[in-house]
Amino acid sequence: MEELGPLSPYRSDRQYVRLETYRRLGLADTTWAAEQFNLRVHVSTAGPPGGEERAAEVWGAVERLPLQVKDILRGVIDEVRLDHDGAFPSDTLGSWRDGTMRINRDWSLIPALRSHSWHRDLGYDLLRAALVHEAGHALVEDPRGGIRLRDTIALVAASGWLPHPLTDPVPYGPVGSSTATLAAYYLTRLRQVDPDWDGEQSLGSPAMPPAAQLDRDLMREAPPARARQRGPRGSLGLLGPDRLLRRLRRANQAELTRELGERGLTLEDVDVALRRRRAVTLYAEQSVSETPAEIFRYTHVPFSRAEHSRPAALEGERVLVEPWRAAERAVGARRPALAPERPWEALQLVRRGVGRELGR
Amino acid sequence: MRRPDEVYRLVDSRNGAEVTVGGFPLQLEGDADLGQRLRGHLGDPVTTLGSSYDGATGERGTKLVTLHPGDPGWLKESLRRAARDLGLRLTEGGLGGG
Numbered sequence: 001m002e003e004l005g006p007l008s009p010y011r012s013d014r015q016y017v018r019l020e021t022y023r024r025l026g027l028a029d030t031t032w033a034a035e036q037f038n039l040r041v042h043v044s045t046a047g048p049p050g051g052e053e054r055a056a057e058v059w060g061a062v063e064r065l066p067l068q069v070k071d072i073l074r075g076v077i078d079e080v081r082l083d084h085d086g087a088f089p090s091d092t093l094g095s096w097r098d099g100t101m102r103i104n105r106d107w108s109l110i111p112a113l114r115s116h117s118w119h120r121d122l123g124y125d126l127l128r129a130a131l132v133h134e135a136g137h138a139l140v141e142d143p144r145g146g147i148r149l150r151d152t153i154a155l156v157a158a159s160g161w162l163p164h165p166l167t168d169p170v171p172y173g174p175v176g177s178s179t180a181t182l183a184a185y186y187l188t189r190l191r192q193v194d195p196d197w198d199g200e201q202s203l204g205s206p207a208m209p210p211a212a213q214l215d216r217d218l219m220r221e222a223p224p225a226r227a228r229q230r231g232p233r234g235s236l237g238l239l240g241p242d243r244l245l246r247r248l249r250r251a252n253q254a255e256l257t258r259e260l261g262e263r264g265l266t267l268e269d270v271d272v273a274l275r276r277r278r279a280v281t282l283y284a285e286q287s288v289s290e291t292p293a294e295i296f297r298y299t300h301v302p303f304s305r306a307e308h309s310r311p312a313a314l315e316g317e318r319v320l321v322e323p324w325r326a327a328e329r330a331v332g333a334r335r336p337a338l339a340p341e342r343p344w345e346a347l348q349l350v351r352r353g354v355g356r357e358l359g360r
Numbered sequence: 361m362r363r364p365d366e367v368y369r370l371v372d373s374r375n376g377a378e379v380t381v382g383g384f385p386l387q388l389e390g391d392a393d394l395g396q397r398l399r400g401h402l403g404d405p406v407t408t409l410g411s412s413y414d415g416a417t418g419e420r421g422t423k424l425v426t427l428h429p430g431d432p433g434w435l436k437e438s439l440r441r442a443a444r445d446l447g448l449r450l451t452e453g454g455l456g457g458g
Contacts, residue, residue, distance in 0.1 A: 011455065089412045095421035102419075111425040129409060130422040137420050154406055220383045242436065246365040248455055254444075271454040280434050283409045289420075290411045 009066075009145050009202075010075030010138075011280075011327040011335050015337040019063040024342055029059040033080065035338060037070070040079040047084030047106045053084050054105045061127045062329070066300045068324045072135040075102050076142045085109040093126055097135035098143060098204075104131070129297060136296025139320060143204040147292075151319040153190070155184040155292045156218065158283055158315035160241030160277040164220070164272050165248075167237050169263040172273045181314060185241075186218070186236060193217045193234045211289065218288045240285030241278050247257035248274075278309040280316075290327075296320050368439050369423030372397065381439060382453070384430045387429070394448075402428065406438055424458035 022032040023268045045050050057320040058080075060135040062073065073080075078099040085106035088095065093110075094103040107113050107123065158179045165172050175185045190197045194217060196209050203211045220237040239247070247258065248270065257267055279285040284294035295316035364383025377391035379398055380450045386402060387396040409427035427434040436452075443450040 089414070089423065091381060091425070092412050092421045093422040094418050095412070097417060097419035110424060112426050126409075126424075133409075133422050134420070147414075210418070212415065243435065245452075245455070246432070249363065249365040249367075253455075267455050271456065275452075281409070282437055283411065283422075285433075286411050289412075293420075 002240070009142075009147070010072045011324050011331070012071045012084060013331050014336045017337040017340065019059055022340055025176035027340055029056060033059065033062075033342070035340065037074045037077070039077060040074070042079065042081040042083075044082060044084045044087070044105060047086070048108065051082060051105050052159045054107075056081060057123070057125065058103055061124060061131060065128070065131060068321065069132055069135045071324070072138055072275060076138045077135075094134055095246040096137045101131075101134055101138075103127070105323055111151070129301065131294050132300050133297040136293030139296060140202070140292045141289075142202075143181050143206065145230055146202040146204055147323070148200055149197060149203055149208070150183070150187060152203055152214075152292050153187050153199070154179060155295055155312065155315055155319060156238070156288050157183040157186055158277055158311045159279045159291050159295065159309065160312075161218070161238040161288060161291070162241065162244055162273060163237045164239065164244065165273075166259050166263065169260075169265050172269050176273050176276070178241060178310060180234050186238075189236050190217055193236070203294050215287050215289050222287065229248075238288065241274060242282075242285055245274055277311040280312045284312070292316075292320070366434065366435055369446040369451045369453065370394070370439065370443055371451075372446070372448050380453075381435070384435065386435075395426075397446060398439075398442055401445065402438050404433060404438075405429070406434075406437045406441065 001243075016036050017032070019029065019032050022029065030041040033041050041055075043055050045051060058147075062070070064299050065073070076099065079097075080103070081102045082105040083102050085104055088102070088104050091112060092104055093107070094101065096102075105112070107126075138146070140152055162171055162176075170176075170185060171182055176182050187199050191199075194209055194213070194331055196207075196242045197217070198205075198208060201208050203214065210219075216235065218236050218238050220235065220239050222235075253267070260266060260270065279291070280298040281316065282296055284291045284298075295312055298313065364387060367380060367382035369378065369380050371417075372391075372394055377394040379390035379394045380387055381388050381398065381402075390400065405426050405428045407424055407426050410423050412421035412423045414421075427437055434447070439450055442448070
């Protein structure tokens with residue numbers, strides 16, 4: 001990995017050459033991906049025809065990604081694979097794991113898309129959503145270093161994840177009034193469940209428990225694939241805000257009021273805590289470990305801001321975006337992009353006035 | 361009638377019309393005209409983003425999830441889209457009332 005800024009993981013100090021410049025030079029899109037992003041590329045030949053056209057759409061979407069997401073691709077993704085639909089769980093658009101991003105090249109086979117009259121713009125929006133979300137996972141969980149666990153927990157706290165008040169009333173008192181104190185409390189409790197959790201390390205650090213354990217240790221009902229290994233372990237028992245609200249509304253109110261009173265709480269206390277913070281999207285409520293990546297997507301997809309969750313958005317800006325911006329400011333202007341490695345063709349382009357694009 | 365476990369309020373700030381929506385089967389109360397317009401948006405499945413996870417490899421994925429009427433999250437997701445399309449303000453009911 002090269003060119004990391006001192007203040008933020010995966011901040012690059014070089015600009016990017018436009019994809020169009022490579023195409024005008026007659027160079028393959030994969031050459032652009034390799035030279036500008038240090039990516040290996042694999043396009044599966046299995047499945048329906050059209051893989052190359054689909055790959056061109058994917059690179060077009062990568063070209064239009066926000067600069068921070070491009071830096072993550074350049075700094076922490078080693079390989080992009082366009083695999084056939086059968087290589088994914090059903091309905092999957094794309095995935096990430098440890099340096100590899102995979103995109104499903106056969107969206108026409110995904111039932112939810114097949115039954116819709118979906119058009120090119122929706123396809124682009126979905127592709128961008130998948131790319132940004134998976135880049136968010138890389139920023140948080142990559143083994144080479146991401147954001148600190150302390151900050152990951154802050155994103156979880158800001159998104160309204162809470163224990164049932166009868167199980168743990170503490171977050172419904174003064175501790176829950178600020179995201180910082182609530183996150184500190186969650187981290188302390190998490191270390192009681194497993195002392196190996198270290199707030200100063202990133203989730204993917206080799207010194208830490210496996211990232212998948214975070215759901216098991218934090219959530220009340222971790223998804224089955226993540227919950228399997230819990231065994232006798234403890235858990236903070238956190239629930240997403242919508243699920244918790246539904247559960248509390250279903251409860252017998254008189255009984256709930258009495259039991260809350262035994263813990264020094266009122267229904268109003270619980271109501272205030274539930275309204276204080278919300279998840280940015282339904283996706284962010286599915287599991288604790290999806291929350292940071294989904295907040296990252298939310299911060300980079302302006303139209304989604306209609307789904308308002310101000311505390312989570314603010315925390316996302318502070319934790320996921322601001323360190324990268326600070327690195328941008330500290331390092332100053334980026335070095336010119338690496339020109340395509342075809343000196344003669346590049347010279348011809350410069351003569352035709354296209355060369356100005358190389359410094360973009 | 362059982363207390364609905366989800367309650368939402370939608371307000372049209374242009375004329376003050378207000379509707380409360382809760383539960384499944386749906387219970388709509390408030391402005392009849394706005395309620396009628398809302399009903400047109402509440403009946404179909406909605407498709408949204410969700411997660412996939414492979415416990416064996418640790419691979420995380422983004423998948424499309426179709427929520428059908430009555431599924432957890434369906435009502436909120438449908439109302440969020442209706443609010444956007446109709447220019448309404450959506451707020452969520454809390455623990456009290458409803």
